[in-house]
Amino acid sequence: MATAPVRPIPTMEEFRSLLRRHDLKATRQRLAVHEVMIQLVHASAEMVKEELAQRGSNVTTSSVYNILSQLADCHIYGRRLSAAGKMFFDVISTRHLHLYDRENHVWRDLVDENLDALVNAHLKRRKFKGYTIEDIDIQLVARPTKKNRSI
Secondary structure (H helix, E strand, O other): OOOOOOOOOOOOHHHHHHHHHHOOHHHHHHHHHHHHHHOOOEHHHHHHHHHHHHHOOOOHHHHHHHHHHHEEEHOOEEEEOOOOEEEEEEEEOOOOEEEEEEEOOOOEEEHHHHHHHHHHHHOOOOOOOOOOOOOOEEEEEEOHHHHHHOO
16 A cells, blocks of 8 residues: 555646535535635534634525535535534545544544554455455544643
């Protein structure tokens, strides 16, 4: 398994190109959602809707969720599930490591090339009867230390 480098967050022009590749129109709502995701990086539909409302855009949470889900289905965005069972979306869809704060339900991208290489080397020739490994999703689950309780 080759290590895929973390792709930077798609610019608006790159996002439009990704939409075209998936036969999706660059609607005003999709573009607005992506603008917010560029800022938030990891977010729930409610978080995106809230930010859109602050910018004067009146989009329903269900519309935002549908847009985010469609983008994740096309592998333009990634998905993350919180410990509370809430769906979050990741504007970076390529493989990368995450540190998940289970108290505050936030993700941080984690750059650890050694860990990534170690996992790749370990799994490179492993076989799992009846399965083909498509991807590796590593998420380190953590709690903030006492001095970092409020993020």
